[in-house]
Amino acid sequence: MKTIGLLYSKSTAFTAEVGARIAEAWGEGIEYVDIDTARLEDVEKHSALILGTPTYFNxxxxxxxxEFLPEVEDADFTGKKVAIYGPGDQVGSPMSFADGVGILAEFFEALGAEIVGRTSEEGYSYEQSLAAREGSFLGLILDPTNQPELTDRRLSAWVKELKRELV
Ligand SMILES: Cc1cc2nc3c(=O)[nH]c(=O)nc-3n(C[C@H](O)[C@H](O)[C@H](O)COP(=O)(O)O)c2cc1C
Structure with a gap:
């Protein structure tokens, strides 16, 4: 059976909460992969991946x-679809807004993965972001600090879109 691996760390609270909500909304066929303990085989066995990361340290x-990325850095993810989500703070960190999403996108693209689940930049205000490319975001960007009221709508629209793109 084809499964989707949902990768995040429980040490990042909001990202973990959103991950649990994605799993619940998805239903069958998704499996949590704890990046604090996972090995390459825990990731490779899935036909597609959803990755969650916040951005820290500017x-x-x-x-x-x-610490987890070296575990998969020699893998070949050619043909694997990868979707990425992450919270950021567009007011507090306007020069590096949600950069973590862009860093993961580049890393997995370099291993051959296809990044899916892009979203519109409309409704956000920031100066620079590695998560932005050619007028859209490379994944789902949430801002629980400044736009908490938009999280539900953004998340459910993204999960709906991924159901089309990943299955
Ligand atoms: C020390 C520190 C640095 C941060 N740097 C950034 C940053 O560069 N870009 C950004 O968008 N958000 C930044 N943030 C905001 C976090 O990404 C945001 O609060 C996020 O919701 C945390 O998610 P988590 O609860 O999953 O860890 C930073 C937060 C802290 C505490």
């Missing part, structure tokens, strides 16, 4: 992701 990945 435009960097949280340590959970930085």
């Amino acid at each position: 435009g960097e990945l949280p340590s959970a992701w930085s």
Whole structure:
């Protein structure tokens, strides 16, 4: 059976909460992969992946992701679809808004993956973001600090879109 791996760390609270909501909305066929303990085989066995990461340290990945990436850096993800979500703070960090999403997109693209689940930049205000490319975001960007009221709508629209793109 084809399954989707849902990767995030429970050490990043909002990202973990959104991950649990994605799994619940998805239903069968999705499996949580804890990046704090996962090995390459826990990731490779899935036909597609959803990755969750916040951005920390002014435009960097949280340590959970930085420590996990060497585990998969030699893998071949050619033909694998990867969708990425992450919270950021467009007011507090306008020069590195949700950069973590862009960093993961580039990393997995370099392994051959196809990034799906792009979203519109409309409704956000920031200066620079590695998550933005050619007028859209490379994944779902949430801003629980400044736009908490938009999370539900953005999340459900994205899951609906992924159901089309990933299955
Ligand atoms: C020390 C620190 C640095 C941060 N740097 C950034 C940043 O560069 N870009 C950004 O968009 N958000 C930044 N943020 C905001 C977080 O990404 C945001 O609060 C997010 O919701 C945290 O998610 P989590 O609860 O899953 O860890 C930073 C937050 C902290 C505490």
